[in-house]
Amino acid sequence: MRAIDLLNGRLKLRHLVLVVAIADQGSVLRAAEHLHLAQPAVTRSLREVERILGVELFARGPRGVTPTLFGEAFVEHARAVLAELRRAGERITGLADARVGAVSVGTLLAGSNALLPRAIAALKRDRPGVTVTVHEAAFDAQVPRLLDGEIDMIVGRLNPLGGRAGLRQTALYSEPVRLVARTGHPARARAGLTLAALLDYPWVLPLPQTSLRRELERAFHGAGLGLPGDVVECTSILTVRTLVRDTDMIAALPELVARSGEGVAPLPVPLEGVRRRVGVTLPDRRPPTPSARLMLDHLRREAAALDA
Numbered sequence: 041m042r043a044i045d046l047l048n049g050r051l052k053l054r055h056l057v058l059v060v061a062i063a064d065q066g067s068v069l070r071a072a073e074h075l076h077l078a079q080p081a082v083t084r085s086l087r088e089v090e091r092i093l094g095v096e097l098f099a100r101g102p103r104g105v106t107p108t109l110f111g112e113a114f115v116e117h118a119r120a121v122l123a124e125l126r127r128a129g130e131r132i133t134g135l136a137d138a139r140v141g142a143v144s145v146g147t148l149l150a151g152s153n154a155l156l157p158r159a160i161a162a163l164k165r166d167r168p169g170v171t172v173t174v175h176e177a178a179f180d181a182q183v184p185r186l187l188d189g190e191i192d193m194i195v196g197r198l199n200p201l202g203g204r205a206g207l208r209q210t211a212l213y214s215e216p217v218r219l220v221a222r223t224g225h226p227a228r229a230r231a232g233l234t235l236a237a238l239l240d241y242p243w244v245l246p247l248p249q250t251s252l253r254r255e256l257e258r259a260f261h262g263a264g265l266g267l268p269g270d271v272v273e274c275t276s277i278l279t280v281r282t283l284v285r286d287t288d289m290i291a292a293l294p295e296l297v298a299r300s301g302e303g304v305a306p307l308p309v310p311l312e313g314v315r316r317r318v319g320v321t322l323p324d325r326r327p328p329t330p331s332a333r334l335m336l337d338h339l340r341r342e343a344a345a346l347d348a
Contacts, residue, residue, distance in 0.1 A: 044093060053125075055089045056118040058082060059097060063115045067104035116188075123189030131329045140169035141331035146182035147174055148196035153277055154296045154346060155212065155318055156195050159338040166338070170331050178275070179321075180249070183207070186323055192332040194321040195339065199251050201321075211319040212343035217252065218298040218306040221290050227307065235263050235309055242270040244280050244291040255314045256292055262312075296346070318343070 061071040062082070072082040090097055097111035107115055130142050143163075147156055160172050175182070175191055179199040185191045187206055201207055219238065221227060230237060245268070246253040260267055272289065274280055277297055283289050285303040294316045298306045320339060322328070328336060 046092075050092050051089070055085060055092075056121055058085050059089060059111075059115055060118050060122060062086065062098060062105060063107055063111070066106070070104075119188045119190070127189055127326075127329055130331065141167070141329065141334075142171040142173065143329070143331040143335045144173045144175065144191040145335065146186060146191040146194040147176050148179055148182070148194070148199075148275075153294075154300075155339065155342055158342040158346075159195075159335065162338040162342060163335055167331075167334060170334065172335070178247075178249075183321075186321065189323075189326065192322075192328060193336070196318060197251060198317045198319045198321070206324050207321055208324045209319055209321050211317050212339060213319075213347035214315050214317045215295045215346075217255075217292050217311055217314040217316055218295050219290060219309050219311060220284055220293050220298045220304050221307050222285050222288070222303055223305050225288060225290075225307075227290070233307065233309055235260070236265055238290055238307070238309060239265065239268050241268075242272070242287070242289045243268040244272045244274055244283050244289050246292075247273050247275050250275060252292065252314075252316070256311075259311050259314055 058071065058075065061074050062068060065071040065074055068082050068086065069079050072079040075082065086097070093110065093114065095110040096108055097114055098105035099108055133141055145156065156174070160174075163170060163172065175185070179194065179196075182191065182194045183204060186194055198209055198211060201209065219235075221241075225241075227233060227238060227241060245256065257267065272283065274283070277293070280291050280293065281297070281304055284291050290307070292311065292314070295306070298304070320336065
């Protein structure tokens with residue numbers, strides 16, 4: 041197959057924007073509406089791209105279009121190019137006027153409930169003109185967006201990279217994980233409370249693919265116990281705290297969270313060796329924008345205060 045030269049001037053930036061819009065919208069018509077263009081113009085531009093590449097990017101169907109194997113590959117690169125151009129614009133703006141800019145942060149569902157809000161508040165006091173956008177999702181869902189440049193960093197509990205290339209992590213602080221229950225929980229009246237005794241009650245556990253779930257499983261197995269039988273699986277801290285406060289459920293929460301909610305308090309049962317390491321995940325080879333560097337500085341300062 042011939043080598044495709046995409047630097048000969050035939051491929052335009054508008055082609056990249058159009059292909060990504062079609063992939064996102066799942067339809068040429070919806071992409072045209074999204075881009076405020078006429079459908080024939082979008083169809084014509086898509087055919088131009090396909091002629092340049094010599095392949096079909098989308099398979100047409102009765103309910104819209106889906107990317108072909110070639111389309112998936114091209115859309116991935118198109119997203120990365122557009123993200124880099126957005127970052128270039130933000131960087132130039134930041135260099136020209138340090139008072140404005142933008143930073144996009146990914147945080148985990150069981151993420152940095154204390155650190156990130158404090159760092160954002162400090163950044164906004166320092167630079168009110170900087171726009172901060174926070175995206176909440178699981179770590180595995182955040183990584184592609186980080187690599188594509190859609191977000192600047194991931195903040196929260198550090199997850200193993202699992203051999204993923206192009207990423208680096210920095211730990212910011214560490215805190216113990218505590219077992220919690222509502223203040224009027226019947227287990228508090230039991231003498232010599234143990235982890236085994238807590239299996240008599242319902243639990244809220246993190247999802248199986250999370251680091252905290254794996255650490256809890258090791259703690260149970262280390263004590264010669266199986267997992268609780270009556271379980272709700274959830275990673276939303278707000279939902280977990282509400283369930284614990286309003287029912288007899290037991291959960292494992294970072295100490296800062298465990299001590300911050302009314303009606304919920306730690307139980308006198310230690311979880312040896314279970315800690316939450318909070319930090320930031322960054323792209324290994326892409327330098328941060330000026331606004332992202334400011335956010336990192338504030339994250340480090342606030343983490344130092346939490347760790348003090």
